[in-house]
Amino acid sequence: xxxxxxxxxxxxxxxxxxxxxxxxxxxxxxxxxxxxxxxxxxxxxxxxxxxxxxxxxxxxxxxxxxxxxxxxxxxxxxxxxxxxxxxxxxxxxxxxxxxxxxxxxxxxxxxxxxxxxxxxxxxxxxxxxxxxxxxxxxxxxxxxxxxxxxxxxxxxxxxxxxxxxxxxxxxxxxxxxxxxxxxxxxxxxxxxxxxxxxxxxxxxxxxxxxxxxxxxxxxxxxxxxxxxxxxxxxxxxxxxxxxxxxxxxxxxxxxxxxxxxxxxxxxxxxxxxxxxxxxxxxxxxxxxxxxxxxxxxxxxxxxxxxxxxxxxxxxxxxxxxxxxxxxxxxxxxxxxxxxxxxxxxxx
Amino acid sequence: xxxxxxxxxxxxxxxxxxxxxxxxxxxxxxxxxxxxxxxxxxxxxxxxxxxxxxxxxxxxxxxxxxxxxxxxxxxxxxxxxxxxxxxxxxxxxxxxxxxxxxxxxxxxxxxxxxxxxxxxxxxxxxxxxxxxxxxxxxxxxxxxxxxxxxxxxxxxxxxxxxxxxxxxxxxxxxxxxxxxxxxxxxxxxxxxxxxxxxxxxxxxxxxxxxxxxxxxxxxxxxxxxxxxxxxxxxxxxxxxxxxxxxxxxxxxxxxxxxxxxxxxxxxxxxxxxxxxxxxxxxxxxxxxxxxxxxxxxxxx
Numbered sequence: 090x091x092x093x094x095x096x097x098x099x100x101x102x103x104x105x106x107x108x109x110x111x112x113x114x115x116x117x118x119x120x121x122x123x124x125x126x127x128x129x130x131x132x133x134x135x136x137x138x139x140x141x142x143x144x145x146x147x148x149x150x151x152x153x154x155x156x157x158x159x160x161x162x163x164x165x166x167x168x169x170x171x172x173x174x175x176x177x178x179x180x181x182x183x184x185x186x187x188x189x190x191x192x193x194x195x196x197x198x199x200x201x202x203x204x205x206x207x208x209x210x211x212x213x214x215x216x217x218x219x220x221x222x223x224x225x226x227x228x229x230x231x232x233x234x235x236x237x238x239x240x241x242x243x244x245x246x247x248x249x250x251x252x253x254x255x256x257x258x259x260x261x262x263x264x265x266x267x268x269x270x271x272x273x274x275x276x277x278x279x280x281x282x283x284x285x286x287x288x289x290x291x292x293x294x295x296x297x298x299x300x301x302x303x304x305x306x307x308x309x310x311x312x313x314x315x316x317x318x319x320x321x322x323x324x325x326x327x328x329x330x331x332x333x334x335x336x337x338x339x340x341x342x343x344x345x346x347x348x349x350x351x352x353x354x355x356x357x358x359x360x361x362x363x364x365x366x367x368x369x370x371x372x373x374x375x376x377x378x379x380x381x382x383x384x385x386x387x388x389x390x391x392x393x394x395x396x397x398x399x400x401x402x403x404x405x406x407x408x409x410x411x412x413x414x415x416x417x418x419x420x421x422x423x424x425x426x427x428x429x430x431x432x433x434x435x436x
Numbered sequence: 437x438x439x440x441x442x443x444x445x446x447x448x449x450x451x452x453x454x455x456x457x458x459x460x461x462x463x464x465x466x467x468x469x470x471x472x473x474x475x476x477x478x479x480x481x482x483x484x485x486x487x488x489x490x491x492x493x494x495x496x497x498x499x500x501x502x503x504x505x506x507x508x509x510x511x512x513x514x515x516x517x518x519x520x521x522x523x524x525x526x527x528x529x530x531x532x533x534x535x536x537x538x539x540x541x542x543x544x545x546x547x548x549x550x551x552x553x554x555x556x557x558x559x560x561x562x563x564x565x566x567x568x569x570x571x572x573x574x575x576x577x578x579x580x581x582x583x584x585x586x587x588x589x590x591x592x593x594x595x596x597x598x599x600x601x602x603x604x605x606x607x608x609x610x611x612x613x614x615x616x617x618x619x620x621x622x623x624x625x626x627x628x629x630x631x632x633x634x635x636x637x638x639x640x641x642x643x644x645x646x647x648x649x650x651x652x653x654x655x656x657x658x659x660x661x662x663x664x665x666x667x668x669x670x671x672x673x674x675x676x677x678x679x680x681x682x683x684x685x686x687x688x689x690x691x692x693x694x695x696x697x698x699x700x701x702x703x704x705x706x707x708x709x710x711x712x713x714x715x716x717x718x719x720x721x722x723x724x725x726x727x728x729x730x731x732x733x734x735x736x
Binding site for chain 1: 579585
């Protein structure tokens with residue numbers, strides 16, 4: 090009986106946890122919408138002009154004003170806005186003259202491709218580097234890692250991109266230049282997923298695949314550097330916490346080999362917090378890609394956003410902001426949930 | 437009694453003596469950390485450069501000389517010249533003023549804003565807390581750079597709008613810290629004592645709550661400086677921040693983009709200035725945290 094009661098209590102708590110999670114996530118999205126609404130309708134002196142552009146005729150202007158419902162109360166406008174966003178309507182872009190939602194769907198895979206390769210580089214190099222620094226605390230490896238991590242907070246991404254292009258593309262010729270493909274490879278493979286590497290592999294066209302990879306490797310490595318710096322630093326501090334525990338000393342006294350002490354006894358418990366860290370840096374990479382894409386003329390969401398910014402194309406700016414913000418929130422919340430599910434202490 | 441003994445006296449006679457003694461202890465702890473000293477030196481150098489720019493820079497930051505276009509770094513032009521023949525070193529020197537102005541204004545706007553919001557939320561609790569922290573969390577869960585970009589897009593390009601946009605995205609972190617600090621002492625006896633003698637809420641918050649939040653706030657603001665500099669430079673790079681011919685470092689890199697393959701120095705040199713100054717703030721922030729806020733440990 091007692092166990093059943095406690096089970097029920099626990100299940101109830103779990104349900105409340107999930108319900109609370111949904112409510113909090115929904116409220117965060119509503120907050121995001123409120124911010125983009127505020128930026129789009131309240132901040133500009135003339136919201137109509139910021140949507141239609143300054144080359145619009147008076148008739149277009151009036152039509153847009155009525156279509157945007159600017160003659161109605163602010164609260165009504167806001168709920169209209171939320172409603173249309175929920176239906177996937179983000180308005181029309183003045184520079185591409187197409188629905189913003191379609192544009193975003195088309196460009197997002199390019200960003201996803203670059204950020205994913207970036208986070209892979211960051212995790213594959215960053216986690217071992219952090220563990221290594223932790224086992225050599227205070228030695229030169231640790232010092233080098235420290236400076237490296239601080240550089241990750243101090244180097245402008247766009248500058249590193251330009252310097253990378255000057256060295257590895259113009260100087261050494263190791264990688265391809267800006268863009269996703271050389272011009273004579275374009276349109277050779279059908280765009281199934283818009284992720285160039287997958288499309289090329291699906292089509293079995295390996296020359297396109299290698300060309301795409303050589304375009305991708307530099308921007309992805311630069312993005313990877315920033316997540317590497319962060320992931321290595323966090324791994325190091327988690328590892329140091331673990332390695333100072335008594336069970337590590339016990340394992341060593343029992344004669345467990347050092348690699349086993351580090352990778353099994355030490356590393357296993359930090360996998361859960363590491364997932365959160367990796368999730369956070371993945372989200373940060375999506376943000377960092379805005380600058381990198383501009384430098385590398387990478388046709389992703391960041392490039393779309395900056396082009397829209399320069400054309401004062403407000404619907405496109407807000408649409409891109411919404412999408413990046415939503416992905417950011419989702420990744421944050423998912424890593425939160427994963428943490429709770431995977432951490433045995435939270436059960 | 438020497439000055440040092442007076443400063444380190446365990447039973448200071450006056451408030452001034454106690455404060456000076458505390459400052460002295462912090463200073464000497466900071467001086468034992470080589471990275472923090474390096475950071476402090478870099479920032480002092482930045483301040484000096486900004487202050488004495490007209491005497492340090494050999495040439496005018498805006499004067500053009502089309503006969504000396506795109507010259508590589510040499511004894512005469514340490515960092516070379518740009519596409520209008522302007523001395524890049526002089527522009528970088530004058531650019532320090534813009535960078536300093538941006539970080540100072542962002543800090544002056546966003547730190548007090550976050551401090552007050554967080555302290556009010558923590559002090560009153562209940563619904564005030566829930567609403568203010570809900571707002572803070574929404575801002576915190578959004579990407580800062582994107583938010584700043586969107587704000588600048590709505591406000592229009594320009595250095596003032598860039599500063600406003602960055603400040604709008606920077607305050608939530610400070611609100612969180614101020615709230616956490618306030619929660620630890622809102623029920624302390626000395627706060628209740630002030631309340632008993634009839635101190636108003638405003639007086640309690642401004643005189644007794646806020647001062648206790650400042651040390652962790654200083655640490656956080658210093659650590660955030662690098663991020664603020666990078667965001668400002670990014671806005672400048674995209675053409676949304678400082679407008680030409682202002683020698684803002686990010687905008688200078690953007691101008692040099694066209695020449696990166698042949699005249700690498702135009703884009704590269706301002707970048708070194710950004711890195712140096714950001715690193716300086718990182719080093720100092722790390723050191724300050726170890727001194728002022730030991731409970732947070734040595735990690736970010």
